[in-house]
Amino acid sequence: MSDPANVTYVYKLVPANTPPSSPLPEALPVSALDQSSGFVHLSSAAQVPNTLKFFFTDEPRVYVLRIAYARVADKIRWEDPKAEVCGPRGGEGMFPHLYNGFKLGKEEVDSVAVWERKEGESWEEVIKRAEDWLVY
Template sequence: MYDFKVNFLYKILLTSHELPPLSSLEIPIPLTPLDKKDGFIHLSNSTQVIQTAVRFFGNEDEILVLKISYNQNGIKENVKWEAPPELEERFPHLYGDLLIKHIIDIVQVKSLRKGGDEGFEWPKGWLET
């Protein structure tokens, strides 16, 4: 089981991704094209989100990252920890809706590319297990 130390999961989106009003608690976050294609919502834990950001969003100047409480209704029971075909590491895949009420925080994370580094400038203390 992969969830024994997990309290938070993270969803990375492009800054252009349209979110419903934060007051609309029961409205689902619109799916990304990849999530639609794969039939589940791609999520990461606190260590995976840094790697995922660099690997899949490394060309972006800024990304939007949603912080999700793993132990709330509608999340934990709908997450399966699965390994992509090319990797052995298991990632959390949400088979269900990600609702506004599941989001506990949202940040825009800036790329370090312009300074010659690789990666993103994460808010201090924001990523938690």
């Protein structure tokens, strides 16, 4: 799905009930999922729509953290969602997982966007409004 050679940014989606503080700290709080997995779950731009669809279905708002891939590339492993398959390049079902001791904060995050759905609106419609910000 994503070839790391062509990736400019990776993204961390954060639910509305755990908004990142402003200004961003050195390290953001670690989600229960990331803690239990042992890494920070990220998505490429192409993976963001399905990440929203499958994991943020009932969320009216998400915070999307844009991370310059070059800043974290040496700490990324492209793996399946459970980190059971590791490969040298991102492919179908391969996600960027950040292994850096859970340090995701002001040094890594390039920008934060708040995406909010209006009543009856799909995440796909929200993404269309964010096309200039979501870099593929």
